[in-house]
Amino acid sequence: MPLDPVSLESTIEFVAGSQHAPALYRPRKFATSNNYPLVEDATDEQYEDVPDIENDRDKYKIIKWAVEPGDVIVFHMKCLHGAPENLQPIQRRVLSTRWLGDDCVIAKRPWVTSPPTNGGLKPGDKAMCEEFPRIWSKSNQR
Numbered sequence: 001m002p003l004d005p006v007s008l009e010s011t012i013e014f015v016a017g018s019q020h021a022p023a024l025y026r027p028r029k030f031a032t033s034n035n036y037p038l039v040e041d042a043t044d045e046q047y048e049d050v051p052d053i054e055n056d057r058d059k060y061k062i063i064k065w066a067v068e069p070g071d072v073i074v075f076h077m078k079c080l081h082g083a084p085e086n087l088q089p090i091q092r093r094v095l096s097t098r099w100l101g102d103d104c105v106i107a108k109r110p111w112v113t114s115p116p117t118n119g120g121l122k123p124g125d126k127a128m129c130e131e132f133p134r135i136w137s138k139s140n141q142r
Contacts, residue, residue: 001072003093008066010092012073012083015053016061019076023048027114030082035111042110050080074099100127102134 006012026035026047038044053060067073075081077098086092098115108123119131128134 001095001097002067002069003095004069004090006067006092006094007088008064010084010086010088011064011066012081012094013062013064014075015080016063018060018080019078021078025050025080027111028082036114037112038110039112044110047110053080053082099135100132102126102128102137 024047026044026049028035028050035049053062065071065073083092104127106118106121106123106125106127117131119127119129121127121129121132
């Protein structure tokens with residue numbers, strides 16, 4: 001959700017449909033484009049590097065929108081996404097949140113996750129605790 005207008009040239013971009021890929025990708029840090037570093041003694045053989053989308057853009061359906069304060073973009077966590085360098089004369093400020101279904105569980109990853117918190121939960125625990133509160137439940141509907 002943008003706090004300031006974000007032009008089409010500086011907005012977040014998505015590879016349409018990438019959330020359906022069978023691959024699990026190593027996440028990259030937005031600031032450096034480097035993979036998240038592995039925790040000590042961890043391996044990540046089951047994960048693939050994110051494809052070089054930027055240098056092969058014609059191969060992908062890339063979608064994006066100019067946004068204004070109050071707009072909201074919602075997307076699946078597995079959808080490949082990123083933003084280009086901010087070319088606007090103003091700072092690009094956005095509020096980013098993560099929303100999970102009540103069937104989601106904490107997964108074990110060989111890197112420090114982002115956000116770097118798990119609410120004291122262990123892999124396999126439902127992602128529900130003080131740090132991950134239940135906001136809405138279908139049973140609350142009348």
